[in-house]
Amino acid sequence: MTGFLNESVPFLDLKSMSAEIADDVLPAWRQMFLEGQFVGGPPVEIFEAEWAEYCGTEHAIGVANGTDALLLTLRALGIGPGDEVVCPTNTFVATAEAIVLAGAVPRFADVSPDTLLLTPATLRAAVTPQTRAVLVVHLYGQMPDMDGIAAVAAEAGLLIVEDAAQAHGATWRGRRAGSFGAAGCFSFYPGKNLGAAGDAGAVVTDDAELAERLRVLRNHGRSGGSHHSHTMVGTNSRLDTLQAVVLSAKLRRLEGWNVLRRALMDQYREGLAGTAVRFVEVAPDATSVHHLAVVRVPQRAQVQQELGRLGIATGIHYPVPCHQCPAFIEYAREPLPVAEAAADEILSLPLSPHMSLDQVSRVCTALREVLEGLQPMAEVRHVV
Ligand SMILES: Cc1ncc(COP(=O)(O)O)c(C=O)c1O
Missing domain, CATH: 3.40.640.10 (Type I PLP-dependent aspartate aminotransferase-like (Major domain))
Known part of the structure; x- marks a missing residue:
């Protein structure tokens, strides 16, 4: 590593x-x-x-x-x-x-x-x-x-x-x-x-x-x-x-760049198959242009920190749903459980058209290693 x-x-x-x-x-x-x-x-x-x-x-x-x-x-x-x-x-x-x-x-x-x-x-x-x-x-x-x-x-x-x-x-x-x-x-x-x-x-x-x-x-x-x-x-x-x-x-290149994004996402799916990583699904009637490579992972904070230590930059889009942001809380009406649960698990992996397949492989290998090294949640709580 x-x-x-x-x-x-x-x-x-x-x-x-x-x-x-x-x-x-x-x-x-x-x-x-x-x-x-x-x-x-x-x-x-x-x-x-x-x-x-x-x-x-x-x-x-x-x-x-x-x-x-x-x-x-x-x-x-x-x-x-x-x-x-x-x-x-x-x-x-x-x-x-x-x-x-x-x-x-x-x-x-x-x-x-x-x-x-x-x-x-x-x-x-x-x-x-x-x-x-x-x-x-x-x-x-x-x-x-x-x-x-x-x-x-x-x-x-x-x-x-x-x-x-x-x-x-x-x-x-x-x-x-x-x-x-x-x-x-x-x-x-x-x-x-x-x-x-x-x-x-x-x-x-x-x-x-x-x-x-x-x-x-x-x-x-x-x-x-x-x-x-x-x-x-x-x-x-x-x-x-x-x-x-x-x-x-850029518009002259947009279609080509979107094709590259799709190929990189396919590579991510292949490279992370069989792990605890869950991808955002693309509906059969939709063509995604993969603006972001969002996955759901267990113990997100730890995974993100470990990836950072390995030089893999990630993001979170978005950690707080709007109805829970202080600016909009007055408009909150009821719990929105799917979005609330997802906000704790989502992680955006590196993605842009000029990224190489080799870089995707490096992210996949690092993420696999981080996931394998995670302590089960019960053990983490016990230690804390
Ligand atoms: C979903 C969505 N809506 C609206 C905006 C606002 O766009 P801008 O930052 O150009 O004002 C953005 C961009 O950040 C966005 O991602």
């Missing part, structure tokens, strides 16, 4: 990704910098058109980040005070933040023990007469049963908004993330499958009126092509020109 101490495995390899696109990006950046073109312009419009086409939607509206994509979408749909919005509790807090910032109330729902995603049944259980929408989260790169969720939403008269921040290119029955709901919201935070060189985001939709409201909201409520006609209380949430160039360069 001593070799492992010298060969650490990073959680995410952004340097290799940047190196791959540097020749596309740096000359364009240089020119834009010298010309002073920083806000709007053809690169933003080109990326918006490319992103809409990729997602299979009519429109894409670039914004400053994924949280704004969610917040502005809820606002543009007229969701606010007096409304409830259902979302799964096991998500990044931005999902819940957007609901509260829009003035609505988050209704947290539990998830499937297999996929850790919202299900038609957990959605139905969270709906009340005040519920106006469901914010479906495609966590870890996978979409839930969108047909079942759409049926429950139709029955209850709910709008569907997709939080697709972790699912660039994921599909459900062949249809891409972002193209199911009234709108799909993306983050292009650097670590995402499609990431900018800083913060960026976008909303995709087929609804021309919604797209127009979003364009107005992101630009200080300006409308009608006039710089001084402010028809709505908007905000400043534009996609930077420099970021649009990076996103277009």
Whole structure:
């Protein structure tokens, strides 16, 4: 095992990704910098058109980040005070933040023990007469049963908004993330499958009126092509020109990178077969883009610490479900046992497209060794 101490495995390899696109990006950046073109312009419009086409939607509206994509979408749909919005509790807090910032109330729902995603049944259980929408989260790169969720939403008269921040290119029955709901919201935070060189985001939709409201909201409520006609209380949430160039360069490689992620996940499954490691399952109708390599392990704290000692960087997405976070506890209604149990067991292993199969093997060998060395829980308690 001593070799492992010298060969650490990073959680995410952004340097290799940047190196791959540097020749596309740096000359364009240089020119834009010298010309002073920083806000709007053809690169933003080109990326918006490319992103809409990729997602299979009519429109894409670039914004400053994924949280704004969610917040502005809820606002543009007229969701606010007096409304409830259902979302799964096991998500990044931005999902819940957007609901509260829009003035609505988050209704947290539990998830499937297999996929850790919202299900038609957990959605139905969270709906009340005040519920106006469901914010479906495609966590870890996978979409839930969108047909079942759409049926429950139709029955209850709910709008569907997709939080697709972790699912660039994921599909459900062949249809891409972002193209199911009234709108799909993306983050292009650097670590995402499609990431900018800083913060960026976008909303995709087929609804021309919604797209127009979003364009107005992101630009200080300006409308009608006039710089001084402010028809709505908007905000400043534009996609930077420099970021649009990076996103277009990476979009050309996204499919290939997602294929590499899938191959690395297959290797993880093979390398950890027969151990106590439990993978998040991918439903037969879903294609995951494996934003994160999440597994469930016993004695997570000890496993994570031991892996760290062996040079394997890991993460936890997310250790506290939203309904148990101090910021959102006032919205907690009932225990959500599946998400609560998962929060204590989940561990995100290193994963990014430039990771080598050899690095995956090293992680698997280290994890096997750590699991074999675990003391049974009863013994641990006795010692303590
Ligand atoms: C599920 C989810 N929703 C929303 C966001 C918010 O995106 P951003 O960080 O770009 O605001 C993220 C990104 O971190 C996320 O993972």
